[in-house]
Amino acid sequence: MSRVYNFSAGPAVLPESVLKQAADEMFEYRNSGMSVMEMSHRSTVYMDIIYEAEELFTKLMNIPSDYQVLFLQGGASLQFTMIPMNIMTANKKFDIIHTGLWTRKAIDDGAKLGTVNTIASSADRNFVYIPATDNLKPSKDADYLHICYNNTICGTKFTTLPDTGNIPIVADMSSCILSEEYDINRFGIIFAGAQKNIGPAGVTIVIIKKKLMKRAGKNLPAMLDFNVHAEKRSLYNTPPTYAIYIAKLVFEWLLNFGGVRAMEKQNRYKSSLLYDFIDNSKLFKGNVDREYRSLMNVTFSTGSKKMDTLFVKNAEKNALVNLAGHKSAGGLRASIYNAMPVEGVEKLIEFMKKFEMENL
Amino acid sequence: MSRVYNFSAGPAVLPESVLKQAADEMFEYRNSGMSVMEMSHRSTVYMDIIYEAEELFTKLMNIPSDYQVLFLQGGASLQFTMIPMNIMTANKKFDIIHTGLWTRKAIDDGAKLGTVNTIASSADRNFVYIPATDNLKPSKDADYLHICYNNTICGTKFTTLPDTGNIPIVADMSSCILSEEYDINRFGIIFAGAQKNIGPAGVTIVIIKKKLMKRAGKNLPAMLDFNVHAEKRSLYNTPPTYAIYIAKLVFEWLLNFGGVRAMEKQNRYKSSLLYDFIDNSKLFKGNVDREYRSLMNVTFSTGSKKMDTLFVKNAEKNALVNLAGHKSAGGLRASIYNAMPVEGVEKLIEFMKKFEMENL
Numbered sequence: 001m002s003r004v005y006n007f008s009a010g011p012a013v014l015p016e017s018v019l020k021q022a023a024d025e026m027f028e029y030r031n032s033g034m035s036v037m038e039m040s041h042r043s044t045v046y047m048d049i050i051y052e053a054e055e056l057f058t059k060l061m062n063i064p065s066d067y068q069v070l071f072l073q074g075g076a077s078l079q080f081t082m083i084p085m086n087i088m089t090a091n092k093k094f095d096i097i098h099t100g101l102w103t104r105k106a107i108d109d110g111a112k113l114g115t116v117n118t119i120a121s122s123a124d125r126n127f128v129y130i131p132a133t134d135n136l137k138p139s140k141d142a143d144y145l146h147i148c149y150n151n152t153i154c155g156t157k158f159t160t161l162p163d164t165g166n167i168p169i170v171a172d173m174s175s176c177i178l179s180e181e182y183d184i185n186r187f188g189i190i191f192a193g194a195q196k197n198i199g200p201a202g203v204t205i206v207i208i209k210k211k212l213m214k215r216a217g218k219n220l221p222a223m224l225d226f227n228v229h230a231e232k233r234s235l236y237n238t239p240p241t242y243a244i245y246i247a248k249l250v251f252e253w254l255l256n257f258g259g260v261r262a263m264e265k266q267n268r269y270k271s272s273l274l275y276d277f278i279d280n281s282k283l284f285k286g287n288v289d290r291e292y293r294s295l296m297n298v299t300f301s302t303g304s305k306k307m308d309t310l311f312v313k314n315a316e317k318n319a320l321v322n323l324a325g326h327k328s329a330g331g332l333r334a335s336i337y338n339a340m341p342v343e344g345v346e347k348l349i350e351f352m353k354k355f356e357m358e359n360l
Numbered sequence: 361m362s363r364v365y366n367f368s369a370g371p372a373v374l375p376e377s378v379l380k381q382a383a384d385e386m387f388e389y390r391n392s393g394m395s396v397m398e399m400s401h402r403s404t405v406y407m408d409i410i411y412e413a414e415e416l417f418t419k420l421m422n423i424p425s426d427y428q429v430l431f432l433q434g435g436a437s438l439q440f441t442m443i444p445m446n447i448m449t450a451n452k453k454f455d456i457i458h459t460g461l462w463t464r465k466a467i468d469d470g471a472k473l474g475t476v477n478t479i480a481s482s483a484d485r486n487f488v489y490i491p492a493t494d495n496l497k498p499s500k501d502a503d504y505l506h507i508c509y510n511n512t513i514c515g516t517k518f519t520t521l522p523d524t525g526n527i528p529i530v531a532d533m534s535s536c537i538l539s540e541e542y543d544i545n546r547f548g549i550i551f552a553g554a555q556k557n558i559g560p561a562g563v564t565i566v567i568i569k570k571k572l573m574k575r576a577g578k579n580l581p582a583m584l585d586f587n588v589h590a591e592k593r594s595l596y597n598t599p600p601t602y603a604i605y606i607a608k609l610v611f612e613w614l615l616n617f618g619g620v621r622a623m624e625k626q627n628r629y630k631s632s633l634l635y636d637f638i639d640n641s642k643l644f645k646g647n648v649d650r651e652y653r654s655l656m657n658v659t660f661s662t663g664s665k666k667m668d669t670l671f672v673k674n675a676e677k678n679a680l681v682n683l684a685g686h687k688s689a690g691g692l693r694a695s696i697y698n699a700m701p702v703e704g705v706e707k708l709i710e711f712m713k714k715f716e717m718e719n720l
Contacts, residue, residue: 004393008400011601016387019395023386027379033364033679035379037560037606040368040682073433073562074583077597081581109581195598200397202433202562202600221441221469223434237437238555240562240600241371246397319393322400 008322056251080109133162150176155299199247301331368682416611440469510536515659559607661691
């Protein structure tokens with residue numbers, strides 16, 4: 001079999017050039033005499049890799065110098081604990097805009113450590129929209145406001161941010177990081193699991209305003225303390241060395257592509273191709289209110305469970321795979337991350353047209 | 361340059377056949393149409409990989425059915441927090457045998473959650489031995505006894521275990537797991553970072569007696585709760601999928617080699633070659649009391665810092681790399697994990713002979 005178009009929500013498609021380079025360098029990296037997997041994380045050759053990854057990422061995201069970039073482990077899920085542990089003050093209270101399963105998990109873990117105040121929610125319509133942010137005010141004593149910028153499962157994304165004054169916004173960007181340009185200054189913390197737009201599962205990137213790190217108490221477990229990781233520049237203990245190396249290759253690929261601005265343009269093009277087709281289709285219907293449609297996760301359905309299942313099955317036969325919706329949402333989903341070429345989206349639409357003709 | 365003999369303490373040498381297979385399968389795994397890195401962790405093809413990894417590991421270690429195997433993140437270092445969080449009872453107290461930096465870290469993190477009682481220590485002689493276990497008794501109200509079975513930095517290992525009655529032994533086996541046969545029933549928990557004998561950094565394996573998991577309180581953060589990971593068979597959130605795949609290849613390689621028994625035999629042979637040479641050398645001297653010498657990390661020195669540095673430098677020119685001791689211990693160290701072939705140790709000894717002749 002040859003390579004398929006992989007619409008997985010994550011772990012997800014990676015650039016073919018990255019995979020080829022990784023394969024070429026697997027047995028021996030440059031002149032090191034060994035694989036990147038075999039390198040001491042304290043060796044010069046490896047430290048060059050992790051520091052370059054950090055620098056490339058900082059450049060790609062245009063991260064100001066008063067922010068710290070950390071390569072951590074445990075996925076976005078561990079951040080649901082680390083962030084309140086480190087950033088809650090004596091108030092022990094944070095606000096959240098509830099937009100689906102990922103904020104549900106943040107609420108559940110946060111409530112074990114303090115008070116979580118849901119200031120807005122789209123649960124009433126099964127998370128197919130993002131609550132309006134215009135007149136949204138955080139609680140006066142909130143330590144921060146938590147949002148999930150792009151909801152992988154529902155296919156929604158924020159298009160505006162609430163004015164929170166001095167209260168920092170903490171954003172889970174696992175499924176949208178590097179997909180469009182963000183003004184980092186609007187955020188106190190941005191965090192993301194790598195397995196969508198960054199690299200292999202097993203590394204989590206945290207961008208944190210340095211000032212916020214000072215909030216942490218003195219008695220945190222070392223591995224859960226942002227300050228410990230920051231002091232050692234992500235080398236407090238052995239980091240996920242190989243995953244960070246692949247992330248570095250992805251960052252190089254993205255820079256060569258023209259950076260995040262060029263990628264955002266392509267992402268808007270790719271998603272509009274698909275949404276436009278869906279909007280004009282007599283068989284398929286988009287799940288999400290137009291205003292809040294994700295650039296990365298396009299959710300839709302035929303309205304019939306049986307037909308959706310047939311679609312997934314037939315698509316697979318045409319080398320278009322992982323198109324089933326998340327089990328909690330049902331329906332269909334095409335995740336079209338940075339590494340999904342335009343051609344993949346075009347082939348998907350071509351197949352959808354054919355399927356529609358045959359099944360309407 | 362061709363591949364070197366890599367004596368790194370970790371991340372460390374991997375079997376060449378594993379690297380070759382990984383390179384071959386990087387672009388496309390079997391008939392999946394994608395790289396293992398790109399696979400959804402919920403896909404059948406990936407679940408086959410992680411479950412097979414678990415089964416192979418269980419077979420290799422001869423793990424009884426009343427134990428749970430977990431693939432986690434955060435290295436051994438996160439276990440210094442997760443274990444007391446999960447396994448301490450209302451006593452909030454555990455015992456430890458202090459044998460170097462890794463128990464120091466376990467003490468420091470444990471003390472943030474409860475009382476840590478150091479019942480024996482080899483700090484008086486800079487950890488070049490393991491305290492005698494014959495008459496060692498744990499505290500009556502200790503929730504468990506923590507030990508570091510093999511100290512990577514000092515090059516020591518336990519050769520006997522104390523009789524702790526009903527008090528479970530928790531063993532950090534990061535640098536000795538799969539290197540020799542262990543009677544799992546003697547332990548309550550065994551944990552190990554992967555980056556020595558298992559695979560790439562970024563996955564941590566925990567073997568835990570199921571009964572002990574019941575001690576955990578109800579309010580633990582999800583990612584720090586052994587029960588959450590056990591219920592989902594290490595798939596609560598996205599695991600480090602690629603690292604686990606490489607671990608599976610290493611397990612297959614080890615089974616083909618003849619399993620842990622055959623590997624232990626080779627490890628005893630390899631380490632005795634090196635220790636015998638050192639014991640008969642006029643230039644090199646072993647660091648550790650003979651009784652407690654590690655099979656994995658052979659620590660030695662010329663007694664002169666300048667000579668040690670020259671040795672490391674010249675060895676490197678001969679494709680024998682990463683022979684400097686840990687910065688906290690100084691001197692020299694050859695880590696000879698499972699994947700280091702006998703030939704690597706022979707070449708090292710050959711070079712040491714030559715170096716001795718030239719520099720004595």
